[in-house]
Amino acid sequence: MARIDLDLAHAYRPNPTQDSDYALLPLKMSFRDGGAYALLGPSGCGKTTMLNIISGLLVPSQGTVTFDGRDMTRATPQERNIAQVFQFPVIYDTMTVAENLAFPLRNRKVPADQIKKRVGEIAEMLDMSGQLNQRAAGLAADAKQKISLGRGLVRSDVSAVLFDEPLTVIDPHLKWQLRRKLKQIHRELKLTLIYVTHDQVEALTFAEEVVVMTRGKAVQVGSADALFERPAHTFVGHFIGSPGMNFLSAQSANGTIEVAGTPLVPTRELPQGPLKIGIRPEYLRLSNAGAAGAVPAVVKQVQDVGTHVMLSVEAGGSLLKVRLHSDDRSPAVGDTVWVRVLDTHTCYYKDEELVA
Amino acid sequence: MNEKRFHKRSIFLVLYILFALLPIYWMINMSFKTNEEILSSFSFFPQQLTWANYARIFTDESWYSGYINSLIYVAINTVISLTVALPAAYAFSRYSFLGDKHVFFWLLTNRMTPPAVFLLPFFQLYTTVGLMDTHLGVALAHLLFNVPLAVWILEGFMSGIPREIDETAYIDGYSFPRFFVTIFLPLIKAGVGVAAFFCFMFSWVELLLARTLTSVNAKPIVATMTRTVSASGMDWATLAAAGVLTIVPGAIVIWFVRHYIAKGFAMGRV
Amino acid sequence: MNATNKPINQKAWWLVLPVLVCVAFSAIVPLMTVVNYSVQDIISPERRVFVGTEWFAAVMRDDELLEALGRQLGFSLSVLLVEIPLGIALALSMPAKGWKSSAVLVVVALSLLIPWNVVVTIWQIYGRTDIGLFGHALASMGIEYNYTGSATDAWLTVLVMDVWHWTPLVALLCFAGLRSIPDAYYQAARIDGASKFAVFRYIQLPKMRGVLMIAVLLRFMDSFMIYTEPFVLTGGGPGNATTFLSQYLTQKAVGQFDLGPAAAFSLIYFLIILLFCFVLYNWMQRVGTQQVEVEQ
Numbered sequence: 001m002a003r004i005d006l007d008l009a010h011a012y013r014p015n016p017t018q019d020s021d022y023a024l025l026p027l028k029m030s031f032r033d034g035g036a037y038a039l040l041g042p043s044g045c046g047k048t049t050m051l052n053i054i055s056g057l058l059v060p061s062q063g064t065v066t067f068d069g070r071d072m073t074r075a076t077p078q079e080r081n082i083a084q085v086f087q088f089p090v091i092y093d094t095m096t097v098a099e100n101l102a103f104p105l106r107n108r109k110v111p112a113d114q115i116k117k118r119v120g121e122i123a124e125m126l127d128m129s130g131q132l133n134q135r136a137a138g139l140a141a142d143a144k145q146k147i148s149l150g151r152g153l154v155r156s157d158v159s160a161v162l163f164d165e166p167l168t169v170i171d172p173h174l175k176w177q178l179r180r181k182l183k184q185i186h187r188e189l190k191l192t193l194i195y196v197t198h199d200q201v202e203a204l205t206f207a208e209e210v211v212v213m214t215r216g217k218a219v220q221v222g223s224a225d226a227l228f229e230r231p232a233h234t235f236v237g238h239f240i241g242s243p244g245m246n247f248l249s250a251q252s253a254n255g256t257i258e259v260a261g262t263p264l265v266p267t268r269e270l271p272q273g274p275l276k277i278g279i280r281p282e283y284l285r286l287s288n289a290g291a292a293g294a295v296p297a298v299v300k301q302v303q304d305v306g307t308h309v310m311l312s313v314e315a316g317g318s319l320l321k322v323r324l325h326s327d328d329r330s331p332a333v334g335d336t337v338w339v340r341v342l343d344t345h346t347c348y349y350k351d352e353e354l355v356a
Numbered sequence: 357m358n359e360k361r362f363h364k365r366s367i368f369l370v371l372y373i374l375f376a377l378l379p380i381y382w383m384i385n386m387s388f389k390t391n392e393e394i395l396s397s398f399s400f401f402p403q404q405l406t407w408a409n410y411a412r413i414f415t416d417e418s419w420y421s422g423y424i425n426s427l428i429y430v431a432i433n434t435v436i437s438l439t440v441a442l443p444a445a446y447a448f449s450r451y452s453f454l455g456d457k458h459v460f461f462w463l464l465t466n467r468m469t470p471p472a473v474f475l476l477p478f479f480q481l482y483t484t485v486g487l488m489d490t491h492l493g494v495a496l497a498h499l500l501f502n503v504p505l506a507v508w509i510l511e512g513f514m515s516g517i518p519r520e521i522d523e524t525a526y527i528d529g530y531s532f533p534r535f536f537v538t539i540f541l542p543l544i545k546a547g548v549g550v551a552a553f554f555c556f557m558f559s560w561v562e563l564l565l566a567r568t569l570t571s572v573n574a575k576p577i578v579a580t581m582t583r584t585v586s587a588s589g590m591d592w593a594t595l596a597a598a599g600v601l602t603i604v605p606g607a608i609v610i611w612f613v614r615h616y617i618a619k620g621f622a623m624g625r626v
Numbered sequence: 627m628n629a630t631n632k633p634i635n636q637k638a639w640w641l642v643l644p645v646l647v648c649v650a651f652s653a654i655v656p657l658m659t660v661v662n663y664s665v666q667d668i669i670s671p672e673r674r675v676f677v678g679t680e681w682f683a684a685v686m687r688d689d690e691l692l693e694a695l696g697r698q699l700g701f702s703l704s705v706l707l708v709e710i711p712l713g714i715a716l717a718l719s720m721p722a723k724g725w726k727s728s729a730v731l732v733v734v735a736l737s738l739l740i741p742w743n744v745v746v747t748i749w750q751i752y753g754r755t756d757i758g759l760f761g762h763a764l765a766s767m768g769i770e771y772n773y774t775g776s777a778t779d780a781w782l783t784v785l786v787m788d789v790w791h792w793t794p795l796v797a798l799l800c801f802a803g804l805r806s807i808p809d810a811y812y813q814a815a816r817i818d819g820a821s822k823f824a825v826f827r828y829i830q831l832p833k834m835r836g837v838l839m840i841a842v843l844l845r846f847m848d849s850f851m852i853y854t855e856p857f858v859l860t861g862g863g864p865g866n867a868t869t870f871l872s873q874y875l876t877q878k879a880v881g882q883f884d885l886g887p888a889a890a891f892s893l894i895y896f897l898i899i900l901l902f903c904f905v906l907y908n909w910m911q912r913v914g915t916q917q918v919e920v921e922q
Contacts, residue, residue, distance in 0.1 A: 057813055077817045084817055086810040088518065092828045103828075107819035141520060151818060169520045365719040372716055373733055379790060380736055382759050383748045398757050440644035447641035452632040459642065461907065464843065466653045468899040470851045470872050470892060476885070477659035500652035503645055505844075509799075512836030516806055550802040553735070554795075561741045563854075578741045592751065599744040606739030607732050614728045617802050 002081075002159035002192060004031040008063025008073075010049055016061075023049045024060070025216045031160070033068075034190040036183075038207035040197060042239070046216040047196045048164055054194060055162050056080050067159055081159045083152020085166045089144030091136045097123070098132040101150045108155075122150045125185060142174045146181075153189065160192040167202065179206060200240055212236045228280075229345065234352045237278045243310075245278045246320045247349075248341065257342075260316025262295040264342055270356055276349040281310070281323040283345040286337050293342030299335045313339060380603075386596035394592045409597035419598070422577035425491065426560060427605060429574065432495035434555040437502040441551065445510035446536070450519065460511075463504035475568045482569055489571045497569055498559045505558070506551045513547025514540075549616025556609050560602075577602060664889035681890030694866070694874040695898075698850060701785070701870055705849040708789050710842060713796025714834070718826075720801050731801075734794045742791075746858040749787045753859075773860060777867035780860045784868055787855060792848070796841040803837035804830060839910050843903055850899050871895065 009016075009026040016022055024046045031037055031054075039047040052058035053065060056077040065073045072080050092100050101119045110118075123129045126146045131139070136147055145166055152161050163182075167175045179202065186193055197203050203210050204224040212220045212227065212235070220232040231237035237245030250259045252270045257263070259277060287294045297315035309330045311322040322339060324330055331337050348356040386394055387409055389402040397403070413419040447453070448460055478497060479488075487493030521543070525535040541548065560578075567579040581598050584591040664682070667675040685691060720734065721727045737745075753773050755761035764771040773783040807829065815825045853872040856862060862869035862877075869877075875891050 055817070057816075077813075078819050082817065084813070086814065088808075088810070090810050090814040092832075094828060094832045103820070104818040107821070107824070141518070148814070151814075169518065169524075368715065369719040369730070372719075373730070376734060376737055376790065376794070378759060379748055379752050382752050383740075383744075386748070386751065394751065395757060398759075398762050400759075436648070440648055443641035444645040447638035450632065451635040451638035453634065453636050453638045456638075459646075461904070463645070463649065464903070465896075465900055466649055467844075468847055468851075468903065469657075469896045470853070470875065477656035480659070481655055496648075497652055499648040503648050505840075507645060508840050509837075512803075512840065513806060515836065516833070546802040546805050550798060553798070557738050560739065563741065563743065578743075581741060582743060590747070592747070595744060595747055599740055599748065602741060602744065603736055603739045607736065610732055610735045611728065614731050617731065617798075617805065 002067045003033040003069075004054060004160060004192065005029070005066045005069075006031075006050075006054070006063070008053065008060040008065065010046075010053060010058070010060045011062070014061070019216070022216050024053070026063070027218050029211065029218060029221065031192055031194060033192055036186050036193045036195070036206060036208045038195045038197060038203035038210045039213060040200060040203040040210050040239075041213035042198055044215070045213040047213050050213075051084075051162050051164055051194065051196050054160070055082050055084050057084075081155065081157060082162060083149075083155070083158050083160075084162045084164065085145065085148045085152060087165045087168045089141060089148050089169070091144050091147050093137040095136055096133050097128060097136050097139075097147055100136050100147050101154050104151055104155055118154055118156070122154050125153070125188065126150050126181065142170045142178060145170060145178065149182075149185075153185065153191075158191065160194060163193070163195040163197075165197055166195075167197075167199075175202075182206060200242075204240075212239065214239075230347060230354065231278065232354045234276060234278065234349050237280075237347065237349075241280055241282075243281060243321050245280050245347075246284065246318075248277045248279075248316065248318050248320070250275045250277050259341060260295045260297075260318065262316075264293055264295070267293075267342060267344075268356055270348060271350060273350070275355070276352075277341060278347040278349060279341055279343075279345060281321040283343065284320065284322040285340045285343075286322070286324070286328070286331075287340045289338050291338060291340060294338040294340040296336055297339050299331050299333050299337060302330055302333060304330075313337060315339060315341075383596050383599050386592060387600050389593055391589075391591060391593050406593075409593045410601075412594060413597055413601060418575075419577075419580060422575060422580035423601065423605075425570070425574045426566075426576040426578065429491040429494040429498070429566075429576070430556055430559045432491060433498045433502060433559045434552055436495065437499060437506045437555045438548070438552060441503055441506035441510055442536075445507045445514055446540075448507070448511045449514035450522070460507075463507055466504050467501045475564060478565065479568055488569060489573050489575075491574045493569050494566050494574060494576070495559075497565045498562060501562075502555045502558055506555055509551040509554065510544065510547050513544045513550075517543050545616040549613035553610055553613055553617075557606060560606060660889050660892060662889075663885045664893050665886075667886050677886065681887045682894065684887065685891050685894055690866075691871075691874060694869055694871050697867075697869065698871040701781075701852070702846055702849045704785055705788055705792075705845060706842060708785070709793045709796050709845055710838070712789065713793050713841065714800050714838075716793065716797040717800035717804055718830070720797070722805065731798075734797055736794075737791050738794050738798075740791075742854045743858065745791055746787065746855045749783070750859060753783055775864060777864055780864060780868050784856050784859060787859065788849065788852070791855075792845060795844065799837040799841045800834055803834040807833050835910070839907070842906060842910065846902065846906065847899055850902075 006027065006029045008024070009022055010024040011022045013021050019025060039050060041047050049058065053060050056072070056075055056079070059074055063073070064071055067080055077084070092103065095103070098119055101122055102115045105115045105118065119132070120129070123132055126149070128143065128146060128150070131143070136144065139147075149161070149166075152158060167178060170178060182193070182195075183206065185191070193206075195203065195206050204227075207224070209221060209223055210227055211218050212233075214235050220227060220236045222230075222232075227236055227240050231240065231245065234245075234247060237247070248259055250257050252258075252266070252272055252275050254272075255265070257266045257270060257275070257277075289296075295315050297313035297320065299311060299313050300319070301312035303310040303312075309324040309328070311324060311330065313320050313322060320339065347354055385400070385402065388405050388407070390404065390406055390408070393399075393402065393404060448456060482488050482493050482497070487496065517540070521539065522535065525539055530539065563578045563582070566576045567582070570576065570579065577598065581595060581602075584595045584598075665676060665678055667677045667680075716734070720730050740748075749760075752758040752760045753771075755765040755771060761771060761773075770776075771779055773779045811829050811833075812825065815829060820828070851872050852870060853876065856868045856870055857873050857876075860868045862873050872895075875888065875895060
């Protein structure tokens with residue numbers, strides 16, 4: 001169990017001059033001991049690069065990585081005592097489950113009886129006690145991933161367990177089982193866990209804190225709640241949530257804010273100039289014509305998804321999605337409705353960053 | 357410690373390359389000498405360097421047509437071998453069916469007969485079918501040993517790809533041909549490269565069948581090279597020059613497939 | 627080929643059909659002809675007498691044949707013992723990336739591309755102590771070497787020539803097999819603290835099992851059928867020190883120009899190879915699926 005601090009950048013070339021030369025733009029981040037974190041972002045955003053720097057499989061081109069205050073920037077994965085679970089199960093085909101789990105301990109010359117005990121404990125935790133003597137190669141993908149995980153957990157002094165999209169090859173109906181198992185292990189062993197994924201559901205259910213990344217930049221670090229309610233960047237607003245946040249361009253001047261052609265009175269202090277308003281489909285409300293904070297919109301599409309109704313409306317040239325409860329009366333296509341866009345949940349962005 | 361191991365491997369590699377190249381160097385050496393010089397003295401470099409051997413091959417039609425003929429039927433054979441082997445290897449790798457293990461092993465048994473006694477039956481068969489002295493004829497005959505090899509090699513590489521990839525593709529709505537060409541083939545690049553090279557190589561050097569089934573139009577270079585014994589003895593020099601030239605097409609082939617062999621398996625984002 | 631978890635699907639036969647057609651055309655028809663000859667006494671193209679298993683019995687009683695068989699087995703065994711480990715070692719030391727990788731790949735593959743009669747012709751000169759590099763080098767080191775006069779030298783020369791010629795086959799197969807191992811396995815091994823030998827034993831070797839099987843079977847078959855190289859280099863001599871099975875067959879067939887016994891012998895020859903390959907194949911399959919005892 002260790003606290004990991006990063007203060008680094010990683011560039012593709014030795015002398016980076018612009019942002020696109022960096023795989024990871026300069027960042028400073030701390031992973032506290034025993035925390036569960038997720039690195040979330042689309043493909044190519046640098047999350048796997050960051051993971052490999054933490055694990056020691058990659059050395060950053062500049063900066064440091066410290067474990068409990070000790071500089072480990074150039075240390076090997078062994079020296080850092082981390083464990084890593086990869087996208088596809090990595091097991092030793094010729095060995096049984098027990099031998100697979102015992103392998104890291106044998107390489108450290110741990111006495112045989114201790115190995116046996118520890119292997120038994122970990123197998124128990126992973127619900128694999130009955131399969132210890134089976135050949136690892138013949139098992140299903142989710143069992144193999146559990147073995148990969150187990151090899152990491154079997155060392156009692158492991159500093160952190162890193163996951164690189166580990167559920168990619170798992171059957172969808174087994175994914176939630178493994179996620180639950182990971183949470184259970186986190187509770188019991190109180191290990192530092194860092195989980196890389198492009199799936200926000202995985203990230204938000206697994207982690208206490210999520211690092212949202214895009215194009216080499218860590219744009220926000222926060223709990224699921226914080227990311228949902230107050231995204232620090234329009235990218236986060238757009239990426240988190242299904243569907244993501246709605247955005248409207250607006251102009252703020254002298255106490256009023258003009259949204260989609262309608263002047264509205266804001267409920268908080270706003271900087272002047274062009275802004276973007278972000279509000280989630282869950283928080284948009286249909287209201288009466290002319291109500292405070294509402295703008296007119298034309299209904300373009302009505303989708304009944306069973307548990308709720310998803311409206312697509314057009315306001316001032318932007319397409320908005322509105323989520324209505326099934327029991328609300330839903331308008332017809334072509335109707336003009338008034339949508340309340342300003343309320344406590346609204347976020348205001350200037351140059352893509354949150355300002356109010 | 358890593359550096360010391362690395363060093364040992366480099367030394368070993370250098371030694372082997374030396375071992376491998378010396379006879380080839382000797383062949384090149386011989387190709388620039390005259391027969392008299394080869395048989396009389398020992399020298400690292402030709403004392404009287406002559407281009408005559410190469411000139412003879414490039415100007416004499418019976419020589420250079422041999423190369424062209426060989427290239428043609430070897431190319432036909434490689435293409436057919438790979439084309440029929442790919443689906444079969446996929447079947448053996450992914451499915452269980454009646455007699456599958458036996459057929460798989462039987463395929464290889466086709467390489468287990470010394471060709472000598474097969475010659476007459478082959479001759480009769482091909483004369484009947486009208487494929488004597490044709491490139492297609494030799495290409496088809498060589499399928500005998502190349503197709504089983506291609507199937508075995510491809511099956512081995514295909515079995516290394518997890519079946520989850522196939523299943524994910526079907527879930528994503530790929531049709532089988534599209535899946536095979538756009539997803540599967542790139543993953544088994546190494547196997548395709550190796551199989552292609554071996555088909556080329558075994559067909560290129562095969563002598564008995566190629567000589568028996570051809571006479572004039574499709575006479576391959578391997579057959580022409582056996583002509584080098586005459587009344588005055590073995591024409592070592594011309595043979596050496598021809599040998600050097602024989603390596604060139606194969607070297608080009610392996611140059612082209614090197615990326616396939618070297619890139620191997622890349623577990624990409626599926 | 628593992629029999630684990632494969633769905634049963636008889637329609638897969640359609641995928642195999644093209645292969646069967648190609649091979650059947652090239653194999654079954656000629657094979658039937660050979661079987662036909664092997665049970666007949668072909669006195670002349672018009673006069674044939676059915677003799678049943680007479681040729682087979684005669685072949686089995688032949689002492690010289692058994693000697694040639696013994697020599698052949700010794701040779702093939704030596705070939706395997708040298709070429710397989712050497713090929714694996716070579717594959718492990720060949721660089722995986724970059725221009726060096728391509729260059730080494732081409733250099734290693736060169737010896738495979740030379741027609742076999744040219745290989746042996748070159749080695750004929752190469753091994754002469756008066757005009758060949760190899761022979762001359764040995765002689766100047768004071769080693770007595772004569773591949774036509776001495777049986778040991780003849781054997782060794784044929785063996786070294788075969789090793790030079792065919793080790794790259796093993797190496798290329800193993801090299802391609804090694805390239806198919808995803809990086810993650812090596813990374814995981816580093817994290818698990820595995821030694822270089824453990825990486826070889828538990829990751830590289832198991833993953834090479836498929837290609838190694840092909841390499842072993844191919845080398846066994848081809849070395850068991852070897853004809854041109856020993857025949858041209860040493861003529862089977864001195865005496866019959868390097869007369870292997872294929873040459874013995876040809877001597878009998880060509881010498882007597884009798885298709886019947888030759889055909890019978892060919893079938894027996896084929897069955898011997900088949901038997902050995904079958905045993906090798908099953909043994910290697912079994913080794914692969916057994917539990918490997920890991921030392922405590």
